[in-house]
Amino acid sequence: MSETTIETPTKKKKSGGRPSTLRLLLNNTLATAGLVVLAFVFVVALAAPLLPLVNPDVTEPANRLQPLFADGHLLGTDALGRDILSRLIWGTRVSLAVGVSATLIAAFIGSLIGLVAGYAGGRTDNLLMRGIDMIMAFPYILLALAIVAALGPGLLNALYAIAVVNIPFFARNIRGITVGLSRREFVDAARLSGKSNASILFGEILPNVLPVIIITMSTTIGWMILETAGLSFLGLGAQPPQADLGSMLGDGRKILFTAPHVSIIPGVMIFILVMSINLLGDGVRDVLDPRLKSGALARPVMRTAVMRDQVPDIAPQEDATLDMQGLKTEFHVGSDVYKAVGGVDLKVRQGECLGLVGESGSGKSVTAMSIMGLVPTPPGRIVGGAALLEGEDLFSKSDEEIRLLRGLAVSHVFQDPLSTLHPLFTIGDQLVEAIRAHQVISHKDAMARAEELLKTVRIPNPAERLKVYPHELSGGMRQRVCIAMALANDVKLIIADEPTTALDVTVQAQVLSLLNKLRQERNVGILFITHDFGVVSTMCDRIAVMYGGKIVETGTTEEILSSPAHPYTEKLIACVPVLGEPDRRLDAIEGRPPVVNALPDGCAFAERCPYAKDDCRKGDLALTDLGEGRTVRCLYPVSGDKAKQGECDV
Amino acid sequence: MGAYVAKRLLAAIPVLFGLSIIVFVIMALIPGDPALAILGSFATPENVAKLNQDLGLDKPMVQQYFIWLGNMLQGDFGRSYTLNRPVIDEVLERFSATLILAGPALVLCSIFGLLAGVISAVKQYSWADKGLTFTVLIGISMPSFWLGLLLIFSFAVKWRLFPPSGMYAIYGGGDLPDLIHHLTLPAITLAVVATGVIARLTRTSMLEVLRQDYIRTARAKGIKERRVIYVHAFKAAMVSVIPVIGIQAGFVLGGAVYIETVFQWPGIGSMLVKAISTRDLLLVQGGVLVVAAAYVLFNLLVDVIQSILDPRLR
């Protein structure tokens, strides 16, 4: 998502430990319902000997096939006149016992295999996992059948068979986690301190894989109850007089036409049992595996939500391609609000390159992505300001109007060209798509045009390159393709979000000079987002520096580079003297940018500022005009003589 | 591409070996005299002794395995003592009936699973999504054999829309419409659980994919949202859905055991159940081996389809 520093609420709550896990679970209505039903079934099944039930095995031929609600038989009687309610409760008891035992056996053996394979690695791992693969190569229930065939029908044998076929699910999941864990520092530390392998495995690693074991149990226990019931249904599990839910169902099947309730009732019970387990299991998974939390998987819609209290009235300016005023973008996660962008003004003139500079977390990318509505919603929303593209407010336009402007008037080049190109379409297809989104031309002409575009960005053998997939190109070539795609139509503004950060130094320089040349040839404005002052100096005419969601300084590139006015800018420049030298990057400044859901009063930079005084921490700071287009948001701007001459806290 | 297929084919050979070893080991678990178990309780001592010799059971285990494997590879799966015919003939005949049932079921569950998953993901948090998600949960929680009984009771007994059992009508049946008529209920029953699993996974992976950078790129290009979802996102989501359809094929084949019993479909599943209760172990062994091998080959096909979709795998 965004680069904004967002502490996810799940993290905060999880640190609270077990009670909050349960609370989270109870927040989920369906999971709670599952828990309640399951608990009820468990209690009734456990209490069966204490309940005033008729003996489930007493036959009463005179009273056979009584319907529901018959006298003394609430759920009627079966073909031998046995009380169905009593049999149901006793059968549930058996089914639960078998399902739970099978799960425990499978979890124990499977987890053990997974732990040992993942921890030992090498040949042991290979051997164990090949064995697991073999078991997985069988259709699930078929292997269980084969085992029952060999051992002979019977409830215990069915239990073993079902446990065996479920071992692979545990072994695989647990091995995956263990492999990752055994390379971690705390395992190395334990090894160095002379602990035995067994004590590391069970003392250090096991507690960490426990959530995965529980998740796997919660997914498999439902199946295991179903499958053991299934084997009994086929007559391969519980043998008379013993009965579980499956065998009751199997018995009732023969008289389905005359007395359907005899077979339907145990089926309902199996269904209720498995359904409540699944509901609870889903809840458990959501709590233990935050990645799957429904909130985290929210699907971003095609455009950022615009929810402005009022539409600002802004006079369009003649010379500006992009004129953004007072942009406010927020992220709403649960009840937390992250003010990623808190009132930003930007102006890009025709053919001009404006550098938007700041650390990660400063809000620069969110600012840039807000323009064409590419900030993911949920959780993002634009709550204030306007962005005028050649005088027209983009935030007032309809979704369809925005779509038609994307790629036609404003195009984007993103950071990592491997993840921003679709892995399953050829370069040619992706370029053609960009062209044909806005021009009515035949596929063949579009291909020719795509080839030309590749030539423009100086990709050798363009005709052949059209047919390859992104993963077959180098990083630099891929970014050229992205630039070509941005030029597919006659754009006025390119928004480039850290376009060279993922590339190595020489390629970086090539891509930058290419962008610069194209800008001059086509008179395109560029909004260039970066954290690298080295890159800024080669590309940009003007610079805007962002911190804590606000612009803290603007001016021409020369002025800012030669005499930065804001202490933050000063530090940034001091930290990056050489183009692309990776060790001295922006993030080398001491301290961290403020968390945007808890911005301090006064200057956001005060925490880290060497010149901070008491009054810096009070009230809102305004952007002061220093004349000649320079502005700064600081009470004590750095002037040429008092400047510390750039010390970088590395 | 050709090289990839060859590579997958080669990789399937050790898996097939593994299968045969597992089946061999399971059969070795049989308590008591295997020859007696194979021939049934009415076998004469002479027959038992002869079979022991034929099967090489007087030799060491490893040698026994290779004799056994050699026989299998020549298509000699032994004779079923209950049916008094070669196991392989019976197995192949029954297996083709199972395929007639499982094939349409797999197609059904793929279509409806994908459809439900995509709708859920696209309309996330809507009533349609909630309704589908809940229905899917019901589907995967339901014992399929019970669902089969419910369907028989309502559609075959009460409303008499479909026949309750069998593959063809006894009198005057045998043509395609008759087959479809008999196939409908069992195929639907068999498809329900797999539909749920595929729908769940499709939903998750669509949601996952829609957050990817390349979807943002597609939107930044200005292409229609419909195309973003149904071409860009769907194709990428299929990469994780297709292997699961492969796995579901295994569940459908396995589930056929129940469904064939419930609907008295003359497939390999009902054959196996019967063979187990009559202790016709050679029949069980042959049936399990053939189905498992078919499943391995099917997954090979899934791998190949996957590599056509995803160029990174080639």
Ligand code: SF4
């Ligand atoms: S306002 Fe004060 S704390 Fe903030 S940058 Fe300026 S001198 Fe530093």
